[in-house]
Amino acid sequence: MTRLPNDFLWGGAVAAHQLEGGWNKGYKGVSIVDVMTAGTKGVPRKITDGVLEGEYYPNHEAIDFYSRYKEDIALFAEMGFTCFRTSIAWTRIFPNGDELEPNEEGLQFYDDLFDELLHHGIEPVVTLSHFEMPYHLAKEYGGFANRKVVDFFVRYAIAVMNRYKDKVKYWMTFNEINNQTNTSADIFGWTCSGVRYSEHENPMETMYQVAHHELVASALVVKEGKIINPTFEIGCMIAFVPFYPYSCNPDDVMIATESMHERFFFPDVHVRGYYPSYIRKEWERKGYKINMEPEDEAILKEGTVDFIGLSYYMSNAVKADAETDTSASTDGASKHSVPNPYVKASDWGWQIDPVGLRYTLVTLYERYQLPLFIVENGFGAIDEMREDGTIEDDYRIAYLGSHIEELKKAVVLDGVDLMGYTAWGCIDVISFTTGEMKKRYGFIYVDKHNDGTGSLMRSKKKSFHWYKNVIATNGEKV
Numbered sequence: 001m002t003r004l005p006n007d008f009l010w011g012g013a014v015a016a017h018q019l020e021g022g023w024n025k026g027y028k029g030v031s032i033v034d035v036m037t038a039g040t041k042g043v044p045r046k047i048t049d050g051v052l053e054g055e056y057y058p059n060h061e062a063i064d065f066y067s068r069y070k071e072d073i074a075l076f077a078e079m080g081f082t083c084f085r086t087s088i089a090w091t092r093i094f095p096n097g098d099e100l101e102p103n104e105e106g107l108q109f110y111d112d113l114f115d116e117l118l119h120h121g122i123e124p125v126v127t128l129s130h131f132e133m134p135y136h137l138a139k140e141y142g143g144f145a146n147r148k149v150v151d152f153f154v155r156y157a158i159a160v161m162n163r164y165k166d167k168v169k170y171w172m173t174f175n176e177i178n179n180q181t182n183t184s185a186d187i188f189g190w191t192c193s194g195v196r197y198s199e200h201e202n203p204m205e206t207m208y209q210v211a212h213h214e215l216v217a218s219a220l221v222v223k224e225g226k227i228i229n230p231t232f233e234i235g236c237m238i239a240f241v242p243f244y245p246y247s248c249n250p251d252d253v254m255i256a257t258e259s260m261h262e263r264f265f266f267p268d269v270h271v272r273g274y275y276p277s278y279i280r281k282e283w284e285r286k287g288y289k290i291n292m293e294p295e296d297e298a299i300l301k302e303g304t305v306d307f308i309g310l311s312y313y314m315s316n317a318v319k320a321d322a323e324t325d326t327s328a329s330t331d332g333a334s335k336h337s338v339p340n341p342y343v344k345a346s347d348w349g350w351q352i353d354p355v356g357l358r359y360t361l362v363t364l365y366e367r368y369q370l371p372l373f374i375v376e377n378g379f380g381a382i383d384e385m386r387e388d389g390t391i392e393d394d395y396r397i398a399y400l401g402s403h404i405e406e407l408k409k410a411v412v413l414d415g416v417d418l419m420g421y422t423a424w425g426c427i428d429v430i431s432f433t434t435g436e437m438k439k440r441y442g443f444i445y446v447d448k449h450n451d452g453t454g455s456l457m458r459s460k461k462k463s464f465h466w467y468k469n470v471i472a473t474n475g476e477k478v
């Protein structure tokens, strides 16, 4: 094969909470993101105790996709998208999470949204949990630290998989489930699982307990999903920030190998259906007791995924004798991370490394031999609109183009089975880590600012036309 396959999926990716807005419309409940304020680089977002008067919550309105999705989907169609990745807001379907019956208005919203996509020939790719659990489950149950939440999640997943069984073929269970291995910044445990690890006596032990619950929940959903529709393709979703050894010093190489366990732990279980030896050894060494039910072993075995969804933004280098404070870091760093002298970084300190994408794809494919799907890759930058209304985002074109070149090599030269590519934040959305609007990823500019002002008008950036051509040529013209 010298080109990408003809059925390669091209599109964009978003998450419900980052663009929908309408946070309390259609009987939607309060989600864990609805209580997060805005921050900036180095200033973490606050997680408040409920929705407080006088605080600004950027996700409440976001970019109002809730009422404007038809207009936005028409723009995606104009770019030639063949797929669109979004998530379902759990709180639209089960506002508090522990109800017995789903909320019809929420279900209807996604029916209409998926119909609109299909009408334009765009295949929906759906994440069940993208940082969006009901706040009630976090507050009253302790999030996924509580086994009961597994049942609530499975109930929600069955409800939506049943409802959309003829509209959605591609599903993913938990977005970037591995973010929470960074237990020193509360944002990750909170958004992945509704848990603030800093409040727990042993954050890492709790993290593994939570992880176990989510891995079981994911496996149950894969099993149930296959009963609902055997042609479903159900994947996991991993944030893949590879760790390179800083040098060929064997100690650096070994620290990189150990650090990579953090990246492999979740997909090892999702794909193979059992815990890897290095984790069992770590639990033993540290005296961690992870509660498991007798049936869990079989559940994990029977609910392995069909594909691996991944996000790739950057790489990281590690040095055995480095000690880094990662408590405010949002760049996938470990305590051994050091700047890589061979790559540049974005304004938010994320190291730009297109070759790292090929490295990632080859590494994952050779380890698991499962189809891969790049469901996030993108460049967050400050865009300036000129007086004539144009936005010349050449830096974004350069970033995306160089990554697409590398993914092509992975397919054509290395034989990786790659299902598709969805550029993150194909329309400007609220940044997850900082809650800002000015960290933009889109091909479509949205007139909305950090302070919440703006007309919400949409405009095409230069990259809009560029991406349209990339898709039209199936990645040949980059």
Ligand code: BG6
Pocket: 015, 018, 175, 176, 239, 311, 376, 380, 424, 430, 431, 432, 433, 434, 439
């Ligand atoms: C991933 C998330 O971590 O990266 C997205 O799945 C997020 O939700 C994206 O938006 C980019 O991060 P940020 O912080 O720049 O928005």
